[in-house]
Amino acid sequence: MSELEFQRCLREIDNGKKESLKKIYDYYGHAVYSYALSIVKCKGLAEDICQDVFLKVWNNSDKYRKINNPKSWIMTITRNTSIDYLRKYKREDIIDEFNIAVDKDMVEEVNQKIHINEVLSELKEEEREVVILHAISDLTFKSIGEILDKPLGTVTWRYREAIKKLKEKITL
Structure with a gap:
């Protein structure tokens, strides 16, 4: 829009x-x-x-x-x-x-979401917030900085650190 x-x-x-x-x-x-x-x-x-x-x-x-x-x-x-x-x-x-119907595909989808939530929950709150705002909400780092009242450098650093941690957790 x-x-x-x-x-x-x-x-x-x-x-x-x-x-x-x-x-x-x-x-x-x-x-x-x-x-x-x-x-x-x-x-x-x-x-x-x-x-x-x-x-x-x-x-x-x-x-x-x-x-x-x-x-x-x-x-x-x-x-x-x-x-x-x-x-x-x-x-x-x-x-x-939440109620889970016994549907194999649905159970697999729920398991994937649970895994993603578990991995995200291991991030610091500040890191998780930046990842969600950027990756899911598709906001620019500048916009995220305005929302969180943080400098652009801090936002990009938190994002890089969070992605590095996520890669480590997912590859385990």
């Missing part, structure tokens, strides 16, 4: 046009969900956060500044909302429940 298209959608949202929010959701929804999931580690909670993020986009569409990158703006909202949820549920156990 281009900057101009994003701004047009925000103007339409200001005028109450729900279809424009759907366009933004269709474009950014997966990245928002993935990033929230990487922070809270709970599918249900990540879904709630995703809904809240897009409600915040709806309610704060007038606060977007042209100098921002649309994806950076939305991912910053996602990060802040996820952290707020973690603070809110700090004393509660967040448990990710």
Whole structure:
């Protein structure tokens, strides 16, 4: 989604046009969900956060500044909302429940996801965050630096270190 298209959608949202929010959701929804999931580690909670993020986009569409990158703006909202949820549920156990049908292909897919999550969980939080924002959410290192409020060099260094660790774990 281009900057101009994003701004047009925000103007339409200001005028109450729900279809424009759907366009933004269709474009950014997966990245928002993935990033929230990487922070809270709970599918249900990540879904709630995703809904809240897009409600915040709806309610704060007038606060977007042209100098921002649309994806950076939305991912910053996602990060802040996820952290707020973690603070809110700090004393509660967040448990990710899922039912697995006895399907060989599905079991293999679940096993692969579990392996990927195990390997990612061995990274430091800062490294994992950068890998997910870059590899899954397809953000540039510059945008990631803006979201995390870190210098570009720090972000690229964390990414390189994380990839080096991931390669070591996967080849074992």
